[in-house]
Amino acid sequence: MSAAPSGASPPAPTPKVLAFDVFGTVVDWHGSIAAEAERLLPGVDGDAFALAWRDGYRPAMRRTMEGGRFRVLDELHLEILREIAPRFGVTLSREQEDELNKAWHRLEPWPDSAAALARLKTKFIITPLSNGGIGLLTHMAKRASLPWDAILCAEVFQAYKPAREVYRGVGRVFGVPDAEVMMVATHHDDLDAAQDAGLQTAYIARPLEFGEKHTELKDSEPRSRHPLHFDSIHALADHLGC
Known part of the structure; x- marks a missing residue:
């Protein structure tokens, strides 16, 4: 492997933990x-x-x-x-x-969510990182067959996203550096805050988050700050070799 060019940022390490926004990203x-x-x-x-x-x-x-x-x-x-x-x-x-x-x-998952998460679970620790509570996310996961390894959320950290301590809490819980945690979300502001806290990021486009009548409410355009931009969680799994 050749060294990075002088002045270039070193490549990001392979993530060990994938932390998912839930409302909008994983469920409709x-x-x-x-x-x-x-x-x-x-x-x-x-x-x-x-x-x-x-x-x-x-x-x-x-x-x-x-x-x-x-x-x-x-x-x-x-x-x-x-x-x-x-x-x-x-x-x-x-x-x-x-x-x-x-x-x-009882929110319904997007059609790709359960199967794509199962693919990612074969290689990574996967967890929600949501402002929902432990009970809510657990009941949702059981009903929607979301195969989380653990439940992390605002209730665990006693703070809501976009507070920095919520994002940085993931690495602390699992004993990995912040740079080896990837935040996966369909909201640019969520990813901005995660990146500010030292996490890697991946965007999942959900153009129908606000329903078919309100596509103008959803910004699904790629942004240079988050170059990993996918049309589905399956596409993320493809990219990560799962």
Whole structure:
């Protein structure tokens, strides 16, 4: 193997751990929540309901961290649900709230996810790195056959992405350098924060993340900062020799 040219960056080491964003990257949150909303709330526009529910996600995380007490995502989702329900003319019983809130535990995987993750698991440690909680991600994995080696998430680190300690916690848990962890996501801001924390990155294009009616909401264009850009998790597995 020849030495890198003078002034060139050395090649990145082969990753040992692949950490995946989940909502949007591995599972179809929009289609799943829209379908559940229409099933449980007849007459409601599931597409609009799903978007409104997700729109409250970042503000709720910000309020939580400013308050100084970490809360699992199930609590935030319930809080947002109670805020948006009146906008759709819906009054929910406690039982309906619980059933609808747990729809986030039942999100459908993208068609390639389970099989492609199984391929990657033959060579790498694979884990979610999500703002979802341990229970939510475990229930989702059992239902969707997602073959994680472990569950890492905001609840483990008591902080939400894009906090640096969440990304750097992966290497600490598995005893590998940050540079041997690869963050895999369909969100450029997630990958930006991971790279700032010293991780490698790979982008997975999910142009239908916000549904077929809202492709303009999704930026799936390649960016030079993250040159590993794939159309599916299978394509990532091909690239990594799995």
